[in-house]
Amino acid sequence: MSHDNMSKDTLPESHDSHGTEVAAHGDPFADPGLPAHEPRRTDIDERAAKRAERQVSLLFILSMLSTVGFIASFVIFPIDKIVYIFPIGHVSALNFSLGLTLGVALFCIGAGAVHWARTLMSDHELPAERHAIEADDEVRADVIEQFKTGAAESGFGRRKMIRNTLIGSMALVPLSGVVLLRDLGPLPEDKLEHTGWKEATKAKPIQLINMNTNEPMKPEDIVVGSLSFAKPEGLEEDSHEFQVQIAKDALMLIRIAPEDIKDKESRDKGFEGILAYSKICTHVGCPISLYEQQTHHALCPCHQSTFDLADGARVIFGPAGHPLPQLKITVDEKGYLVATGDFDEPVGPSYWERSR
Template identity: 85%
Template structure:
């Protein structure tokens, strides 16, 4: 005997299936649990105590920032101390790490404690809406923001507000202080070079760096590039590398009619021009010269200078022309300098004019 399965009565389901049948959609929004007030919501003394705790964290954060700066100034970078269980560590690094860590931690901890005890914790669900909001939604958001700001107590709890502002304002000073470690201040170290000893009454000879001997004008031929250093500087000197980094000179000879810059021509001698060898971009030594165009090229970043036109920059990242040295000859016919460069050598820095 056949049976129509479509009409067969299925047994009644039990358990969860029955519950689904009884309670409807299993994915229905259950809603939010009832809001339970915190102690600080109903006890003003507790709220005041929480306010003092948050403010104390912010005040200690400010003191830690001051301690960071004081440690940086007062502690010898070479001082080593024993800290259990770390062992022997740098006193300066330990002090800086601890003070900065405390300053940052307490700002975060204070903000969390403030939010958990004093700011409103009422959840406000909102249905999804299109990205572009209408005027009514915008007005509602602004009103919610104002309500949230009022409930946070930021304006009413002035002690928290002021200490938070103070701690947040002081913390960046830690980073500003650390900028000092970028290197020693240039002061006037880059303003003068070893050529400053030269005067018209007591000039300094130009010493060929290859032969270590003074040069005459005839030693410099058109199209050549010669490197020189000031008289009295020797390669075996203990501070030679430090001094040559500023004193290094390059000499070129250009037909006088090809020199475009009149000032440059006056500083030279019979077409011989003396320029700083130090690139004005980041201080690399210039060593490439193209005699047909009179262009000098820095090999580091390809800054190019026209030596026939006051060594002005014609390509690359260099910011200003190469400084030029005034030269002439002494009674023996040797090339000499009568003063320092017309401006500081090397890259730009804050204290220089340009």
């Protein structure tokens, strides 16, 4: 029978006129109190407690082994080894192994701690009275006492196997971070100072290849106000090193009426008003792709650094610290645009050893 259908006369004494339960003294929200504590198996059976202790320790030991496996992965797997893992597909063996071992190491510490808390630590519920946020000395002393009691009840000092394996697993996990430092090396030496254009010489120039058509470029392909992108001859898109190389070699070509080019040195590096600048922003390396033909400004979409391409690609706005490096270009005997050397500056963001 629902309360709606129940008449006042038929309501039991412990309900008000709306059918709400009330305590004997009339409080509608009487504290039901804590349920009686039910001991767990591990509380009453020392063998079960020992078994739980071994399980917790096993998880911590697994964590230690996984951390050792993480470190061993660095030594065992070459960086370019690819393996097939079902159902993921082809993955880097090194990355897969690092992820798996570190995941297992952290998971086992977490699972061991949870299992320890659920089976062996004290599970007595205690009511906590609400009180002012700032505790007085007496309460603080009481909290410290409770903390000590909790520490004693957790068995951290008494259950030496758990304590020692936990300390071992926690001590080993940071080693994973230490071996990651290996990825900071080896030092790049002069790789940051040169690009794929460095092979170009006057005797053996390198052609500029249009990134869209994959064809060599001629000056007449580039009209005033246009923006084109180029890569060095011989850098094929399906080659293994394409992504690495194009991040340094990418060129941005514009054509400006020679009389509008303010910087003479920049004009001399171009060919009949065609100027070739690095496409890589000197702030943090985003590819630049926005060009305003009226002002000759190139804008980096990442943080709005703006370069004046008619004035040596000088920075006129934004966080970039250097002008865009320029590539000296000319034409070969067949009339194709070619480079005869590397950029005049290292491309991309600044770095600590940049000398110029």
